Amino acid sequence: MAANDGRLDEAARAGWLYYVAGNTQDQIAAKLGVSRQSAQRLVSLAVSEGLVKVRIDHPIAACLDLGRRLVERFGLALCEVVPTDPGSTSTTLGVAQAAAVEIEKRLRRPEPAIMALGTGRTLKAVVESLPRIDCPQHRVVSLTGNIAPDGSAAYYNVVFTLADHVTARSFPMPLPVIATSPEERAMLHAQAMIRPTLELAARADITFVGIGDLGPEAPLFLDGFIRRDELAALQAAGAVGEIVGWAFDRDGALIEGLTNPRVASAPIPSRARSLVVALAKGERKLPGIRAAIRGGLVNGLVTDEATARTLLS
Amino acid sequence: MAANDGRLDEAARAGWLYYVAGNTQDQIAAKLGVSRQSAQRLVSLAVSEGLVKVRIDHPIAACLDLGRRLVERFGLALCEVVPTDPGSTSTTLGVAQAAAVEIEKRLRRPEPAIMALGTGRTLKAVVESLPRIDCPQHRVVSLTGNIAPDGSAAYYNVVFTLADHVTARSFPMPLPVIATSPEERAMLHAQAMIRPTLELAARADITFVGIGDLGPEAPLFLDGFIRRDELAALQAAGAVGEIVGWAFDRDGALIEGLTNPRVASAPIPSRARSLVVALAKGERKLPGIRAAIRGGLVNGLVTDEATARTLLS
DNA sequence: TTCGCCCGTGAGCAATTACTCATACCAGCG
DNA sequence: CGCTGGTATGAGTAATTGCTCACGGGCGAA
Numbered sequence: 312m313a314a315n316d317g318r319l320d321e322a323a324r325a326g327w328l329y330y331v332a333g334n335t336q337d338q339i340a341a342k343l344g345v346s347r348q349s350a351q352r353l354v355s356l357a358v359s360e361g362l363v364k365v366r367i368d369h370p371i372a373a374c375l376d377l378g379r380r381l382v383e384r385f386g387l388a389l390c391e392v393v394p395t396d397p398g399s400t401s402t403t404l405g406v407a408q409a410a411a412v413e414i415e416k417r418l419r420r421p422e423p424a425i426m427a428l429g430t431g432r433t434l435k436a437v438v439e440s441l442p443r444i445d446c447p448q449h450r451v452v453s454l455t456g457n458i459a460p461d462g463s464a465a466y467y468n469v470v471f472t473l474a475d476h477v478t479a480r481s482f483p484m485p486l487p488v489i490a491t492s493p494e495e496r497a498m499l500h501a502q503a504m505i506r507p508t509l510e511l512a513a514r515a516d517i518t519f520v521g522i523g524d525l526g527p528e529a530p531l532f533l534d535g536f537i538r539r540d541e542l543a544a545l546q547a548a549g550a551v552g553e554i555v556g557w558a559f560d561r562d563g564a565l566i567e568g569l570t571n572p573r574v575a576s577a578p579i580p581s582r583a584r585s586l587v588v589a590l591a592k593g594e595r596k597l598p599g600i601r602a603a604i605r606g607g608l609v610n611g612l613v614t615d616e617a618t619a620r621t622l623l624s
Numbered sequence: 625m626a627a628n629d630g631r632l633d634e635a636a637r638a639g640w641l642y643y644v645a646g647n648t649q650d651q652i653a654a655k656l657g658v659s660r661q662s663a664q665r666l667v668s669l670a671v672s673e674g675l676v677k678v679r680i681d682h683p684i685a686a687c688l689d690l691g692r693r694l695v696e697r698f699g700l701a702l703c704e705v706v707p708t709d710p711g712s713t714s715t716t717l718g719v720a721q722a723a724a725v726e727i728e729k730r731l732r733r734p735e736p737a738i739m740a741l742g743t744g745r746t747l748k749a750v751v752e753s754l755p756r757i758d759c760p761q762h763r764v765v766s767l768t769g770n771i772a773p774d775g776s777a778a779y780y781n782v783v784f785t786l787a788d789h790v791t792a793r794s795f796p797m798p799l800p801v802i803a804t805s806p807e808e809r810a811m812l813h814a815q816a817m818i819r820p821t822l823e824l825a826a827r828a829d830i831t832f833v834g835i836g837d838l839g840p841e842a843p844l845f846l847d848g849f850i851r852r853d854e855l856a857a858l859q860a861a862g863a864v865g866e867i868v869g870w871a872f873d874r875d876g877a878l879i880e881g882l883t884n885p886r887v888a889s890a891p892i893p894s895r896a897r898s899l900v901v902a903l904a905k906g907e908r909k910l911p912g913i914r915a916a917i918r919g920g921l922v923n924g925l926v927t928d929e930a931t932a933r934t935l936l937s
Numbered sequence: 938t939t940c941g942c943c944c945g946t947g948a949g950c951a952a953t954t955a956c957t958c959a960t961a962c963c964a965g966c967g
Numbered sequence: 968c969g970c971t972g973g974t975a976t977g978a979g980t981a982a983t984t985g986c987t988c989a990c991g992g993g994c995g996a997a
Binding site (some may be wrong): 319320322323324326327328330331332334338342357361362363364365367369370371372373391394396397398399405406407408416419420421422442443583 | 677678707711729755
């Protein structure tokens with residue numbers, strides 16, 4: 312660990328000399344007394360470890376405009392639109408970074424606040440691109456369980472990862488995502504460990520959630536939280552997306568019955584008194600995004616240009 | 625302007641695709657429909673226009689440690705130490721970026737605050753590396769005049785430059801830096817336009833100033849604010865540095881007489897009730913830095929590793 | 938102690954990027 | 968209408984970077 316830290320230290324230094332001071336890797340090698348290849352490795356280590364954060368500080372007119380129009384059209388309280396990379400297959404590229412900036416902005420405020428987080432690949436990517444922040448005044452609460460169907464702690468539980476970067480007090484939720492029965496759900500929620508967390512979630516000042524699609528590759532299904540027949544039933548009932556497990560139809564109304572009564576996640580915090588920001592982009596999630604903002608499940612959105620355009624058309 | 629903006633827009637997009645999305649310039653060229661060379665030009669334009677901000681998000685242990693020791697040793701309220709690039713001749717590299725981060729942090733706070741700024745090459749570089757921030761709740765006031773000896777607006781008046789990036793209310797000071805006589809100074813300060821600004825400066829919550837050396841290449845002399853004989857007189861009187869024109873000796877005590885009675889800048893705000901941060905690094909400025917912190921002219925410092933080490937030795 | 942594995946290192950090479958120069962284009966002007 | 972200065976563009980080339988592979992030293996297991 313100490314050696315590793317020393318290495319990261321060197322990597323940070325190399326990255327600094329490279330990106331900030333504008334040295335070539337040869338110069339860095341000379342200054343740090345290592346071979347050019349090692350310098351290159353240090354720089355690339357700095358990048359891959361996420362030590363190097365790049366942001367483009369220019370309001371690309373087209374994106375700004377799309378954001379404004381989305382705010383107007385759907386009555387959103389917050390909307391960020393990032394450029395689309397036409398070739399990329401990533402479902403988080405750009406959105407994650409933009410969301411991280413928003414989160415960082417809140418966490419840097421000195422007034423104590425409660426932030427609730429959902430789960431999923433997008434949130435995971437967001438948290439990974441957060442810088443280190445010291446903010447013990449804030450509390451971060453997970454909206455959803457961190458127990459995978461196989462009993463292990465789910466990879467996508469983001470509050471744990473967040474704790475690596477941020478010193479806020481964190482409240483994970485030691486629950487499955489979807490209980491086996493409504494009764495089990497009730498029992499779990501009644502636990503002494505859980506109730507304070509649920510109450511905290513209900514009082515969140517700001518919430519960031521991903522939106523899951525419910526197509527054939529629904530993350531909820533892929534990750535084993537629901538079975539194929541349950542997915543099919545949801546689809547048949549008109550479900551087009553889900554937020555922390557709560558499936559909803561094209562009007563943004565939660566599906567009655569099926570898996571929803573067993574969802575062990577906290578309810579989505581109130582849009583009336585807090586900011587609930589959805590992070591999502593891409594063709595597959597479009598029906599879900601559209602439903603969530605039309606139905607008022609969320610009042611904030613971070614998405615990309617292409618998705619924004621389609622939403623407006 | 626419109627065309628230029630469109631170009632910057634493209635540049636920002638290219639920069640985004642390059643740095644955030646990780647495309648090669650070939651790919652960017654294809655996606656933007658331009659030649660590879662043009663894509664390269666767009667990316668480099670984005671960099672040179674300062675659209676691309678890189679920060680290294682790792683507390684380099686050595687720097688942290690130096691900062692802590694400086695805080696302890698000199699009773700500072702804030703100290704940031706950045707790595708040194710052994711080969712670079714820049715007097716602002718690193719320090720400017722670190723200071724920009726500190727300033728940004730303050731400006732992002734929602735509670736209204738008053739920030740005072742000095743002048744000089746360092747401050748200029750700081751302001752240029754600030755991102756765009758919308759913060760009309762804050763007020764930014766210049767401590768010093770913006771009229772050069774030849775009557776033009778001085779290049780290094782940073783509050784104007786700041787206004788390009790930040791929407792805070794700004795209060796420049798339409799004064800020379802050093803008046804021709806103490807009487808002129810008094811008269812200038814009595815002006816109705818000036819007095820509110822001076823009062824604002826006195827109430828600043830946080831102040832950032834550069835430290836000028838008074839060696840043979842003193843910026844005050846190079847920029848024509850003082851004559852060679854005045855510089856010599858200051859040196860003879862034991863002056864080792866200046867802050868917004870106020871020359872001080874090695875104990876950090878303001879020089880009596882000479883140019884000081886004619887300095888038209890606002891007094892350095894109170895260290896007792898606010899934070900006054902000096903931004904400076906480099907051999908030449910060392911005597912000035914040492915004097916300023918030992919004499920309590922400032923209670924914060926942003927500097928580089930090499931300077932920090934020397935200060936501690 | 939010795940063997941084998943693995944991590945880090947250095948060399949060479951392919952890919953990518955940055956720079957220089959010549960050319961083309963355009964606006965303003967005679 | 969043609970000229971001229973300035974600016975953008977494309978081509979070629981040098982520099983820089985990133986990748987792969989083979990080597991070597993350290994460490995744990997037998």
